[in-house]
Structure formats: structure tokens, C-alpha cells
Amino acid sequence: MTRFLREHGQLTDDWVPAFEAAPRAAFLPELIWAHDMRTSTNQAVDRRTDPADWERVAHANVPVTTQWDDGAHEGPDPGRAPTSSASMPSVVTRMLAALEVFPGARVLEIGTGTGWNAGLLAARLGDERVVTVEIDEAVATRARPALQGAGLHPEVICCDGRDGWPKGAPYDRIIATAGVREVPVAWLEQTRPGGLIVGPWGTHFGHEDALVRLTVAEDGGASGPFLDWVEFMKLRAQRLDWDLFEHHVQEYPGDADVSTTSLTSAELGAANRYDGTTFILGLLVPDCTHLVNERDGVTTVWFFDRTAGSRAWASVVFRPEGERATVYQSGARRLWEEVVRALEWWRAVGSPPLTSFGLTVTADGAQRPWLGGPAHPVPAVTLRE
Structure with missing residues (x-):
């Protein structure tokens, strides 16, 4: 996988040692579901019955589901909704590149999942510089021994990611591996001025997310551009209630x-x-x-x-x-x-692409998309009889 990502220009040299120290396969459970991006289907792969295929999927550039229906699902067939996963490796590298870490940086990760992303950060920065939070106790419980097995020991906390982890603040970087519909004020408060928040953001209009990189300002707000298309499982506190x-x-x-x-x-x-x-x-x-x-x-x-x-x-x-x-x-x-x-x-306005848009989040939590810069908010169209 590391060779593939490097050959395709998706992994920079500064991240190579971390990817070698924390291979994704070391963090995956025995039963996983490989997601086919073209057909939106999920195929179960069990290491106990087909180790060769499991190894192929574990090292492939595909997203892998590791939990369905908040853990209520059992058996090899896909459940109703995926609720925990190991992201597509090329997406992981894009997000880590956008995070722009540096030696000594302190990072908070929202959404531990398998522990792979936290492991990469810990391998790059050191265990004591990384805190990762996970709302699902069962998921966190699986991630801890996986990290320890790789010789990595970032702090793993079971709590609601929308609250961040104030005991470890301030952070230089926050990275979210769950889609949000509102960037929580707690994340702004726990990031030092000049620090970055990177994660998937979108609206309840659809399931799509865009990777956003926000720079936190002295006034407690944050602003930054949309970088790329992504799609993530949503922060549990911000899921859409179809009822x-x-x-x-x-x-x-x-x-x-x-x-x-x-x-x-x-x-x-x-x-x-x-x-x-x-x-x-x-x-x-x-x-x-x-x-x-x-x-x-x-x-x-x-x-x-x-x-x-x-x-x-x-x-x-x-x-x-x-x-x-x-x-x-x-x-x-x-x-x-x-x-x-x-x-x-x-x-x-010329059908501008995603990268022409961005987001400002005020200190009180207002989310304001813009086109071309924070001084140019997009219009909100609302019509009533």
C-alpha cells in the first residue's frame, strides 16, 4: 500500500515512516466489508476463511467497513448502515497532508475507529502528542490493543467527539474522521489561535461531504477553503433524523x-x-x-x-x-x-468548482459558506407563499 500511494503521488516522504510503522492491516478485525465505489456495494471478507483475499483488501486503496448499525448487527451480510470503518488510504493521506503537522504539534483526533489514523499520527509525532476520542466503547476497546500491538500508545478516550477533549487542550491541530453538519464550538475553543481544524463538512441537503481546512483566529472563529470531495459516516450527534x-x-x-x-x-x-x-x-x-x-x-x-x-x-x-x-x-x-x-x-456566477468555496465558523457557532473569500457569503434562497 505504501508503495502504491507513493507511486501515485498520494504519500509524501515525510509520512512514509509512519505508514511503515502503522500498516492498516494491523488495525483491521478479522471480518471486514470491502466497499466498491462504482456499485456502492459491500463484500464481506473473513480472514479466518479466506486469508489471501483479506490481505488483498487490507492493503488495497478501498474503504473498509468494520461495524454496522452501531454494533447491533451480526453475521457476514452487510447491515443497514455502516457506522465505523477504515477510510480509503488515499483519503487518509489527503487529510493528513492538509493537517500540516510539525514536530511537537499536539493533535486531537475526533473518531478513533480502528485506531489506524491515530496510530499514524502517533508514529509521526509521538504518543504523548496525540489524543483520540471515540463515542463507541466497543470500537474504542478494539482500537486500544491494535495500537498497543503496533507499539503505539496515544491517549484513547471514550466520549462524544462533539465535545472534543478539553483536558488536553489547547491543540495545534484537530482532525475529524466523521462528517459534521456543524463544526462544534468546543473544537474552536480547544484549538490555539493559528491552529488548524481539518475534517469533512456538509449540509443535511445530502450525504456528501467536502474536506475543509479551517484556521482558527484570535477572535475564536475559524475560516478556510473546501479542498476536495469526501464522504464519511456522520458524527452521531449530528446524524439526520429521517423521522x-x-x-x-x-x-x-x-x-x-x-x-x-x-x-x-x-x-x-x-x-x-x-x-x-x-x-x-x-x-x-x-x-x-x-x-x-x-x-x-x-x-x-x-x-x-x-x-x-x-x-x-x-x-x-x-x-x-x-x-x-x-x-x-x-x-x-x-x-x-x-x-x-x-x-x-x-x-x-460561472458554475465555480468546490475549491472556490469555503466556510467561516463564528465563535458562537454560526456556519457561513462563502465564495471566493469570507467577505463574500453565498446567498441563502428561501421562498414562501
Whole structure:
């Protein structure tokens, strides 16, 4: 794996000794699930029954699930939702590069997982310079002996990562290996001015994340650019509660307003969630969640208002025959019109890529996406009847 990452320019020389001292295979359990990025499927691989295939997956540049359903799942078949993993090695190297550690740096990691990332940091900086926190006691319990087996002894704490670990503060760097929808104020407070916070950030509009690197300022806020697309399991305290939408649609389409649109599902990002469209829409359309259903060649894109007390929703039905898609919209908030306006704004400014955007987090926790720089916040589109 180290050779592959170096040959493809994804691992710099300063990190090579750490990757050799803490190989990913040393941190994986006997039963793992290899994730296929093309098909979004997961294949169980058991070291006890197929050691050769297990070794191949352990050393491959693929993400590996190590826990399903917060530990409630048993057996070799994939569970409902992956809840702990070992990240794709090339993603790990990108995040570590963005962290810009230096000799003597003190680092807090949010999300211990298998312990591999904490092991890499400890191998690079020294055990006493690294604290890693994990909310799941069973996951933390597995990570500790894996680290010790590699001769590494960073401090492993079982606690809620959104609270950080104030006893070890201040930190020069914080790295999150769980996706967040709001950067917690505690992380800002525990990072020294000039320090960096690196992690996956996104909105509840979709599951996509972008790697963000924030520099903490003297006023307690932080700001920085989005660097790359990633997708991580979400911080447990910030997972989306889908039960919020169980009463939005009583009858479908019921008395919803009906119209048509010439927009295609591809223009909404339904065909490729990594083309940036859905992430950008999430920056512009606040308090909205969307999902895509595909059945018998028909693609339906749903939008739900997350505002407290609201039951506003919209859906767009795309059929394979190529005619204009049908739009249904219900509630005081005009979600579909907001999405259209957001797309129009993005195109009007030249459809800038992810790396043109960034995020500012104020000392009181407000999350403010921007385009081109902190002085240029993106507009929030909200329309009501």
C-alpha cells in the first residue's frame, strides 16, 4: 500500500515512516466489508476463511467497513448502515497532508475507529502528542490493543467527539474522521489561535461531504477553503433524523401544486453525487433535505423542509421517455422554486468548482459558506407563499 500511494503521488516522504510503522492491516478485525465505489456495494471478507483475499483488501486503496448499525448487527451480510470503518488510504493521506503537522504539534483526533489514523499520527509525532476520542466503547476497546500491538500508545478516550477533549487542550491541530453538519464550538475553543481544524463538512441537503481546512483566529472563529470531495459516516450527534419527515406527505400527490420543468435529473446531480451539484445546492437552500428514488426507470427527486413545524415538500418525477418532468409542490415554502433559483445563481456566477468555496465558523457557532473569500457569503434562497 505504501508503495502504491507513493507511486501515485498520494504519500509524501515525510509520512512514509509512519505508514511503515502503522500498516492498516494491523488495525483491521478479522471480518471486514470491502466497499466498491462504482456499485456502492459491500463484500464481506473473513480472514479466518479466506486469508489471501483479506490481505488483498487490507492493503488495497478501498474503504473498509468494520461495524454496522452501531454494533447491533451480526453475521457476514452487510447491515443497514455502516457506522465505523477504515477510510480509503488515499483519503487518509489527503487529510493528513492538509493537517500540516510539525514536530511537537499536539493533535486531537475526533473518531478513533480502528485506531489506524491515530496510530499514524502517533508514529509521526509521538504518543504523548496525540489524543483520540471515540463515542463507541466497543470500537474504542478494539482500537486500544491494535495500537498497543503496533507499539503505539496515544491517549484513547471514550466520549462524544462533539465535545472534543478539553483536558488536553489547547491543540495545534484537530482532525475529524466523521462528517459534521456543524463544526462544534468546543473544537474552536480547544484549538490555539493559528491552529488548524481539518475534517469533512456538509449540509443535511445530502450525504456528501467536502474536506475543509479551517484556521482558527484570535477572535475564536475559524475560516478556510473546501479542498476536495469526501464522504464519511456522520458524527452521531449530528446524524439526520429521517423521522422528521414522516408526516410531510400524507397522500401523494394529494392537493400539491403541479407544474413541469425542462431541467433534467442530471442537472440536479442525481446521476453523480460527486459532480458537486447537490453539495452546492445544500449551501444555497437552507434547512432542506433531498433524496433520490429510482424505480422501473423512473427517477423521483424529493425535497423536504427541515424547519420546525413545517411540512413543506416537493418532488420532481423524471421519466425515461424524455418529456418534461412533473413537479409537485406542497406547503408554504416553495422548495422547488428555491432549488431552481439556487441553480440559476450558481450558473450566473460561472458554475465555480468546490475549491472556490469555503466556510467561516463564528465563535458562537454560526456556519457561513462563502465564495471566493469570507467577505463574500453565498446567498441563502428561501421562498414562501
